């Protein structure tokens with residue numbers, strides 16, 4: 001048995017009964033075929049794996065440096081079981097693990113690198129389909145972006161959230177309670193020792209953040225887009241039903257290869273509309289705006305910032321999870337998970353129910369029978385946690401000509417229309433250096449401007465916009481202030497924070513021209529963000545403005561600054577937009 005995978009008739013780029021893509025490697029004659037097959041045998045595979053069966057890549061963002069993803073090798077084993085069961089040949093391979101907690105200056109700097117690596121590895125190797133294993137914030141969009149640009153059949157399995165944090169007899173949310181505890185320690189309501197004890201209690205199992213932060217949001221987005229199996233987003237990482245859905249995904253990807261079901265069929269404008277509305281219903285992270293925009297750019301789907309406002313105006317928030325609400329992902333899971341939310345949306349006519357998913361069926365069909373087991377956690381659409389139109393809002397005005405974002409559900413109602421004096425900091429560090437000074441000239445009515453935190457400016461657009469309030473105001477009991485930044489906010493964060501101001505200060509956006517003492521008006525109901533300074537004065541300041549010096553003269557950061565797009569374009573690299581397909585015309589030997 002030479003293990004040849006059939007002849008080369010038909011379109012080699014497609015499955016569906018035709019010669020598979022992988023056959024160009026494992027089915028090759030002569031020296032090349034021998035090279036391709038022989039070295040694979042050193043892993044103990046018998047010749048039967050080269051009989052033309054679908055070869056399934058399992059792209060894993062496993063890493064001990066990405067704690068949220070450190071169990072993904074076990075998830076991969078479950079996927080492999082499913083692939084073998086369905087007659088495929090699974091091969092696991094590592095891709096960049098962008099862990100949110102440890103990477104400096106910010107994991108976001110590396111999302112595009114992950115996407116680029118995933119794209120190139122999927123294309124360069126003898127794969128017919130791929131399962132994407134993600135967890136921590138950037139790993140989900142990074143993998144989806146890379147897979148979309150190759151457009152081979154692909155299904156995602158997210159690693160699942162941690163168990164609920166438990167501290168001093170109550171539930172605490174990863175991320176969200178870090179901000180809360182920091183403020184409580186600063187205000188003297190919690191001891192430093194209690195803070196240390198809380199660390200181990202907040203993150204007490206494998207998995208990603210169990211608040212409705214960016215990781216949980218993006219897991220839900222992957223499911224809402226139709227890229228992972230129904231119910232996958234919410235199973236806790238250590239719940240063995242997570243392994244069961246992973247195994248199912250392994251079986252399913254083999255069928256997807258047979259059916260030639262590709263990301264471009266699933267990730268349509270209709271799917272993105274579903275994801276955007278679902279994000280409003282779950283009270284999801286503002287980061288989803290950037291990641292969905294970038295993903296849409298890979299597929300040529302026409303999506304713009306205003307879609308994130310207009311599409312959600314009639315969608316209430318019905319999932320009561322921190323940071324906007326009370327519960328955590330474990331509760332969301334046991335209440336029925338995302339299918340319940342999408343069924344509610346569908347029944348209200350707010351879902352494009354025909355959108356195709358990895359199941360091969362329409363999303364409406366997938367969720368039709370979803371049962372809610374706890375209406376406190378997932379409320380009926382008619383009795384929402386937050387009324388329609390209180391999710392993310394897109395702001396326009398002379399301070400953000402290309403838009404800015406505010407998450408109303410994380411903000412204070414009393415600040416939704418607010419005018420105040422600008423207090424300007426050129427970097428987050430400049431603010432941190434003085435924010436605890438008792439003689440800082442600041443009042444609760446001031447508007448804190450934190451600039452230099454955009455895609456090019458930091459670089460990497462970090463999650464620094466929700467800076468803690470000045471210590472002296474915290475001690476006075478002040479709990480919120482308007483903050484404005486060209487950076488992002490953690491999905492677990494909260495506060496009246498205007499984010500993603502575009503263009504950013506580092507490229508000379510109007511944010512760069514604000515000076516301490518200027519008046520700024522935030523009008524969320526009117527969707528306006530206004531700097532009350534005359535056009536003539538702004539022109540004068542613009543003429544004087546000098547771009548901040550950058551240190552990089554090479555390396556990845558240099559590449560990043562050269563090519564990164566602004567927030568309203570998803571912070572992708574310009575040269576990575578679009579799909580480049582799976583074809584590799586040349587051989588390697």
Ligand code: FES
Nearest residue numbers: 068136208209215
């Ligand atoms: Fe990884 Fe929150 S830090 S998901």
Ligand code: MG
Nearest residue numbers: 137214490491
């Ligand atoms: Mg985050």
